[in-house]
Amino acid sequence: MNVGQLVVKKLVSLPVSSSMREVAKVMKENDVSSVILTNEKGEIVAIVTERDITRAVADGLDYSTPAGRIGNGPVISVERDLPLLEALELMGEKKIRHLLVKDKDQPIGVVSLREVANTISLMNFADSY
Template sequence: MLSELKTYISKPVLVVRENDSLLRATREMRNHNIGALVVVNENEEVVGIITERDVVKAFADGNFDATVGDYMSREVKGVKIGTDIYTALKTMVDNGFRHLPVVEGDKVHGIVSIRDLVKALVDLDNLSNMRIEASDLNSCPVCGLEIDEFGYCGCGAGSD
């Protein structure tokens, strides 16, 4: 189903560890054209997220030798892989996030960005418009009833 988040998850899952250098994380983001990385511990459990904004803050502070753990966000809210697009978007808006890890149990399946969700909404809108256009061929725009061979429906509004 198009409204499921799993269609829009960025893969492969790219992760870093807290003790990795911020420079390494930055290179990973640049090399893969992404804006965030999931931070995991030695048990592969999500412990944070590091984003472009975190990197900018560190470099603005002049802290070029920082580790991921020095600047990552530790309060991470993830969503489950079966989450619908609306719920994921609401989670982002309510918490001021631009990226969300997508998890199932203890396993990270990917990450979804605000850009991914905007694309999903555009896709859903296009699908909805296609359905409306197809239904408009045979139904009245006022009442939705089928238009007869003379161009009129039960409400009398007609096809014009």
């Protein structure tokens, strides 16, 4: 199985100048745990995750804080045919919880560490029977 098979939700992105509140609202509306941030040219420059929002709130940042201030970049991306175990290894090596998945350099979605690990776990469980 590969990471592309885990992409089930559309890629959600906002301009890097969007506020932290806007990012949180879009996450809620789209039921996603991350939002990709883009610059004026439409290039991907960062990713904001639920964890980033939580840290910012805990640090007392105002909700109007630009998302680019709390986002992380550069965004690590992989091609859709990357095997799940390799994705898991990459996430551990880079100490990240989200990967941008591309199809021939076109972004198609984001997969989380939880999704990758749960899928591998289920595959191992199914193989044991």
